[in-house]
Amino acid sequence: MFVVATAGHVDHGKSTLVRALTGMEPDRWAEERRRGMTIDLGFAWTTLPSGATVAFVDVPGHERFVPNMLAGVGPVPAALIVVAADEGWMPQSAEHLAALDALGVGYGLLAVTRADLADPGPATAQARAEIGATSLGAVEAVAVSGRTGAGLAELRAALDRLTARLPAPTVDDPVRLWVDRSFTVRGSGTVVTGTLGAGRLRVGDVLELAGADEPVRVRGLHSLGEARPEAAAVARVAVNLRGTPRDRLGRGDALLTPGRFQHTDLIDVRLAGDAAADLPATLTLHVGSAAVPVRVRPLGADTVRLRLSRPLPLLVGDRALLRDPGRHHVAGGVRVLDVAPPPLARRGAAAARAQVLAALDGRPDLVGELRRRRLVRAGAMIRMGVPVRAAPVAGDWLADPEHWRRLGDQVTEEVARYAREHPLEPGMPVDALRQRLALPDRLLVEALVRPPLRIHAGRVGAAGADALPEPVARAVRRVRDEYGDRPFRAPEADRLVDLGLGPREIGAAVRAGALLRLADNVVLLPDALDDAVRVLAGLPQPFTLSAARQALDTTRRVAVPLLELLDRRGATRRLPDDARIVVT
Ligand SMILES: Nc1nc2c(ncn2[C@@H]2O[C@H](COP(=O)(O)OP(=O)(O)OP(=O)(O)O)[C@@H](O)[C@H]2O)c(=O)[nH]1
């Protein structure tokens, strides 16, 4: 299916032409038929000589209804521009063309209608000149009469040639269906319609709806008046959302593939039209079927920041247009450069931002985004419309490589500084390091810690005894020298004092795994436990405390807490008569 929107001044014969081409009535409202004027969007379709189906979105030409017109053309890739032979180029011919140009519509056809009333030549020449200067470029022109039917066959053939040129839709893209109508069908509930510009919808799909707490489910799907299990872009679709209250959604809302769009109310854009400095402070932003008031803050010559009055699901690269509703003036198209721009708090931030924006063109660019954002979640990038083709550094975090290297260096520096300032602590707490580096996620700290640093018991430090301050490490070495060949003899309390091992130093050595504490002032080297089990296993089982003390060549001061520790660890078991066995 192809979708084509009409465009043109009021009363130039758009609806008459659509009616003549399709046999369907695009003016749905009684009021429209009574007044002979389109007010809101109309929908009709026909089969072309090639067999292709073309659906029309028929728009109103009256200047009061330009917002309705914009809601219709927003998501549509091609336009049928209608100019009356007897009136020629008129103000809304120009405004509609400006809108198509602003939105970057690249495909079109000119129908010079009411050709039974006047020579179509002059209107054709003028319209082609105007259109030729826009994104539509040179277009084919056909003179027609909705009244007599003259030229309709040529117009159908020209529509076939137009649709054959349209680029193939991207059916694998996520869905962003801008709602242009919503209504209730008795027995079916809420139904919304829109032009599916990309992607694919299936009955049963779960979609996101801005402002709704819960996802909505596609209960039924219609296209061209028929129920279908699925619809692929480009298509006019009606989506049944039974269960979703009718007042929850309407024109300007969008149904979205979950997780693929971010709602934003702050965007930086490039203008193609009026200069940034000439824009009024408030305008209306038209994108998709939405129209929202925005506050304009000029940044560069052709770049501005827009504060939207309500958030919209926008992507980097989106096209939209700004209009001054008071002056009936299309201020020009905009291209979205950033959907999550940084705040401009500091003096000079706006000028610096203008410089950044000057280098952007709205094409999603992961390398550039990472350079600017330094650390960002892959999901956030995707929701901005930036495809992710880089491996995360941790979890789903992406990092600018240069920034990541700097962070790695900072980890080394911060941990060393912490060790100097807290010599008796076995390393820097992971969370203190996270805060110090202003990292948003502990996973990032963990990924940044590399040997010889390691994370042990929630702290980042050097591995093993290397982590100890030098005087403590020296004392531990002396314990090892003196007691290495009698591993179950613990230094006496006064010897510990001589060695400089007070309670705090012992605590540090124990946390670093360099000493084993059995009781206050009773310490062994850490390998003593395994050695003790080996010695005790060599005894006749069960064995008494005194047998153990002798086998280990030690005193009760060590043997009692040592055996209790082995009991707690499950290496030995104490029997009812106080003898023990080694558990194998
Ligand atoms: N003689 C003649 N009259 C036409 C032709 N096409 C449209 N008309 C008449 O022009 C008037 C306006 O036609 P519409 O089709 O409603 O015009 P429109 O462009 O849809 O108008 P809006 O939707 O209000 O912008 C109607 O009275 C039509 O009968 C034509 O080819 N020849």
Ligand SMILES: [Mg+2]
């Ligand atoms: Mg009409």
